[in-house]
Amino acid sequence: FVSGSSRKNLPKARAMDFITSTAILPLLFGCLGVFGLFRLLQWVRGKAYLRNAVVVITGATSGLGKECAKVFYAAGAKLVLCGRNGGALEELIRELTASHATKVQTHKPYLVTFDLTDPGAVVAAAAEILQCFGYVDILVNNAGISYRGTIMDTTVDVDKRVMETNYFGPVALTKALLPSMIKRRQGHIVAISSIQGKISIPFRSAYAASKHATQAFFDCLRAEMEQYEIEVTVISPGYIHTNLSVNAITADGSRYGVMDTTTAQGRSPVEVAHDVLAAVGKKKKDVILADLLPSLAIYLRTLAPGLFFSLMASRARKERKSKNC
Numbered sequence: 001f002v003s004g005s006s007r008k009n010l011p012k013a014r015a016m017d018f019i020t021s022t023a024i025l026p027l028l029f030g031c032l033g034v035f036g037l038f039r040l041l042q043w044v045r046g047k048a049y050l051r052n053a054v055v056v057i058t059g060a061t062s063g064l065g066k067e068c069a070k071v072f073y074a075a076g077a078k079l080v081l082c083g084r085n086g087g088a089l090e091e092l093i094r095e096l097t098a099s100h101a102t103k104v105q106t107h108k109p110y111l112v113t114f115d116l117t118d119p120g121a122v123v124a125a126a127a128e129i130l131q132c133f134g135y136v137d138i139l140v141n142n143a144g145i146s147y148r149g150t151i152m153d154t155t156v157d158v159d160k161r162v163m164e165t166n167y168f169g170p171v172a173l174t175k176a177l178l179p180s181m182i183k184r185r186q187g188h189i190v191a192i193s194s195i196q197g198k199i200s201i202p203f204r205s206a207y208a209a210s211k212h213a214t215q216a217f218f219d220c221l222r223a224e225m226e227q228y229e230i231e232v233t234v235i236s237p238g239y240i241h242t243n244l245s246v247n248a249i250t251a252d253g254s255r256y257g258v259m260d261t262t263t264a265q266g267r268s269p270v271e272v273a274h275d276v277l278a279a280v281g282k283k284k285k286d287v288i289l290a291d292l293l294p295s296l297a298i299y300l301r302t303l304a305p306g307l308f309f310s311l312m313a314s315r316a317r318k319e320r321k322s323k324n325c
C-alpha cells in the first residue's frame with residue numbers, strides 16, 4: 001500500500017535512485033572537475049599573458065583608462081601610459097610606484113603625451129614607443145569623448161572632432177603599431193567601444209556613430225589579422241561612473257560639464273577595469289559589460305528593429321519635452 005503523498009514522491013525517489021545507482025553522479029562530478037580545471041588553467045594562462053607584457057593604454061589620465069592602468073600595472077605589465085595631460089600621467093605613475101601591494105614584479109610605467117586628433121603626433125608617439133620598447137604586446141584604445149546634442153543643431157566640425165578622437169585616432173595608432181606586431185606574429189589590439197557601438201540612442205549621433213565605426217573597423221581587423229595570430233578584443237560597456245558626461249562636447253563644441261544621473265549611477269570604473277583585464281587575459285573577441293536592459297536592447301535592435309525604433313522615437317519625444325526643445 002502506498003499513501004497519496006508517497007505516491008506523489010515516487011517519481012522523485014526513482015529519479016534519485018537512478019542518479020545514484022548509475023554513472024550519472026560520477027559523470028557530473030567529473031564534468032565539474034574538468035570545467036574547474038579548465039577555468040584554473042585559463043586564469044593561470046591569463047596571468048602569465050599579462051606579466052611583463054608591454055601594454056599601451058590611451059586615455060590613462062582619468063576614468064576607465066586610469067583604473068585599467070592600475071590593474072594592468074598590478075598584473076606585472078610594462079605600461080606605456082598615454083594622454084594629453086602629462087602632469088596627470090606623472091601623478092598616476094607616482095601613485096602606482098608608491099604602492100607595494102602586489103605579488104608580482106612590477107615595472108615603472110613610461111608616459112607619452114599626445115593628442116589623438118593630431119595624426120602626426122599619433123605616428124610620432126608610436127615611433128617613440130617602439131624605439132623605447134622595441135615592440136608592443138597589447139594596445140588598449142581606451143581614450144574617448146562623448147557628445148550631447150540634436151543632429152540639426154550640431155556643426156559638422158563637432159561630428160568630425162568626435163570621430164577624430166574616438167575613431168580616426170585609435171585607427172591611426174593601431175595602424176602605426178601593427179607592422180611591428182605582424183613582424184613578430186604577436187600582438188593584441190583592444191578597443192573600448194560602448195553599448196552605443198551596438199545600438200544608437202537619440203541625441204548621441206556623433207558618439208554612437210564613432211562607436212559603431214569602431215566596432216566595424218576592429219571586427220574587420222580581427223578577421224584580417226587572424227593569419228598573423230594577432231588578437232582583437234572589442235569591449236562594449238554600459239554606463240560607467242567617470243567624467244565622460246562632464247567632458248562631453250555639445251552641438252557647438254562647448255563642454256557639456258554635467259555629471260548625468262545615468263553616468264553617476266553607472267558601474268564603478270574599478271570593477272569595469274577588472275573585467276577588461278579578464279577579457280584581455282582570456283583573449284575574448286567581443287565583450288558586452290552591461291546590465292540586462294541594454295543587453296536586451298541589442299537583441300531587440302536585431303530581432304525586432306521596428307519596435308526598437310519606436311522605443312527610441314518615444315525616448316526622443318520624452319527628452320525633447322523635458323528639455324522644452
Ligand SMILES: NC(=O)C1=CN([C@@H]2O[C@H](COP(=O)(O)OP(=O)(O)OC[C@H]3O[C@@H](n4cnc5c(N)ncnc54)[C@H](OP(=O)(O)O)[C@@H]3O)[C@@H](O)[C@H]2O)C=CC1
Pocket residue numbers: 058059060061062063064065082083084085088114115116117142143144145146165192193194195236237238239240241242243244245247263266
Ligand atoms: N563612462 C561611460 O559611461 C562609458 C565610457 N565608455 C568609453 O570608455 C572610454 C574611457 O572613457 P571614460 O574613462 O569614461 O571617460 P573620461 O572622460 O574619464 O576619460 C577619457 C580619457 O580620454 C582621453 N582623451 C580624450 N580626448 C583625447 C584626445 N583628443 N587625445 C588623447 N586623449 C584623449 C582623456 O585624456 P585627457 O583629456 O587627459 O587628454 C581621458 O583620459 C571612452 O572610450 C568611452 O567612450 C564606454 C561606455 C560607457
Ligand SMILES: CCCCCCCCCCCCCCCC(=O)OCC(=O)COP(=O)(O)O
Pocket residue numbers: 146147194195196201204207237238239240244245248260262263290293294296297300311
Ligand atoms: C525585450 C525587451 C527589451 C527592452 C529594451 C528596451 C530598450 C531600452 C533602451 C536601453 C538603452 C540603453 C542605452 C545604454 C547606453 C549606454 O550604456 O551607453 C554607454 C555610454 O557610452 C555612455 O555614454 P553617454 O555619453 O551617452 O553617457
